[in-house]
Amino acid sequence: MPFSKILVPIDFSDSSTEALRLAVQMASSGQSVLTLIHVVMDPSPLYGQVGAPGVGGSTLREIVRAQKESRLESLRELRSQEVSAAVDGQIVVRVGYPPHVITALAADHDHDLIVMGTHGRTGLKRVFLGSVAERVIREAPCPVLVTREPPAPEVG
Amino acid sequence: MAYSRILVGIDGSEASLRAFDFAARLAHDQEAVLDVVSVIDLDQLAFIDFHMFTDSQLDSIQKRARTRVIDDFVSRLPDDMPPPELHILRGPVVKTLVRRVEDTEPDVVVVGRHGKNVVERFVEGSVSRKMAQRCAVPVVVVP
Numbered sequence: 001m002p003f004s005k006i007l008v009p010i011d012f013s014d015s016s017t018e019a020l021r022l023a024v025q026m027a028s029s030g031q032s033v034l035t036l037i038h039v040v041m042d043p044s045p046l047y048g049q050v051g052a053p054g055v056g057g058s059t060l061r062e063i064v065r066a067q068k069e070s071r072l073e074s075l076r077e078l079r080s081q082e083v084s085a086a087v088d089g090q091i092v093v094r095v096g097y098p099p100h101v102i103t104a105l106a107a108d109h110d111h112d113l114i115v116m117g118t119h120g121r122t123g124l125k126r127v128f129l130g131s132v133a134e135r136v137i138r139e140a141p142c143p144v145l146v147t148r149e150p151p152a153p154e155v156g
Numbered sequence: 157m158a159y160s161r162i163l164v165g166i167d168g169s170e171a172s173l174r175a176f177d178f179a180a181r182l183a184h185d186q187e188a189v190l191d192v193v194s195v196i197d198l199d200q201l202a203f204i205d206f207h208m209f210t211d212s213q214l215d216s217i218q219k220r221a222r223t224r225v226i227d228d229f230v231s232r233l234p235d236d237m238p239p240p241e242l243h244i245l246r247g248p249v250v251k252t253l254v255r256r257v258e259d260t261e262p263d264v265v266v267v268g269r270h271g272k273n274v275v276e277r278f279v280e281g282s283v284s285r286k287m288a289q290r291c292a293v294p295v296v297v298v299p
Contacts, residue, residue, distance in 0.1 A: 134287070146288045
């Protein structure tokens with residue numbers, strides 16, 4: 001397979017699991033490294049300004065830190081479920097605005113392909129392309145493979 | 157995983173050249189059929205040129221487009237690849253590409269992020285975004 005570093009944004013939706021499966025298939029036939037990245041939305045621009053008692057400052061940092069750890073654990077689980085031992089799968093959790101973090105990481109680490117789902121956990125299904133996918137497509141330094149949600153299970 | 161059919165949509169843009177190279181690499185690696193599709197939207201040309209095309213003009217446009225695609229794109233393929241399919245289609249770009257995808261059921265579609273036509277210079281990447289929205293198969297958008 002010609003892709004050596006594949007970046008897979010994960011938000012734990014069915015869509016991103018499907019994208020991960022496709023990325024694993026693409027990685028298995030060569031020497032690719034898969035990087036699963038989850039981005040925790042940075043709440044401080046909102047809550048920092050609100051400055052409500054008990055929110056903001058170290059309490060916020062604690063919340064974000066706990067969330068990062070929990071998500072890292074979830075990525076670990078996802079990796080063990082979906083990424084075969086033959087494939088080198090890295091896991092990363094960051095905090096920030098997902099499209100920016102994803103495209104910046106792709107640039108900084110010279111990923112040659114991003115594989116992601118069209119939709120994530122949030123947002124409306126009737127919208128044909130989620131805002132994160134759209135933004136990543138628009139700003140990515142490398143090709144972006146966008147994959148649909150898994151097909152509905154067959155009957156009979 | 158085996159891809160058996162890869163569709164790449166091209167126009168004259170730099171991005172579609174990179175899309176072509178990406179699709180070619182993938183097709184080569186997967187030993188898949190490469191379907192090279194270029195769509196001519198005459199309505200856009202008509203808007204610029206304000207005249208109707210005769211049959212022989214249409215024929216000539218089609219031939220010139222075909223030659224252009226062969227010279228600028230197909231020539232870049234490695235020698236050990238079988239010749240790709242090549243289709244010069246007419247109609248609205250996205251609709252025509254989506255129909256081609258529905259008709260031929262490729263495993264993946266590849267397009268450049270920015271196009272070359274007048275409309276896209278104002279609305280960035282609209283063809284690629286619409287392809288990502290509408291295709292039932294995975295779409296690769298190449299910057």
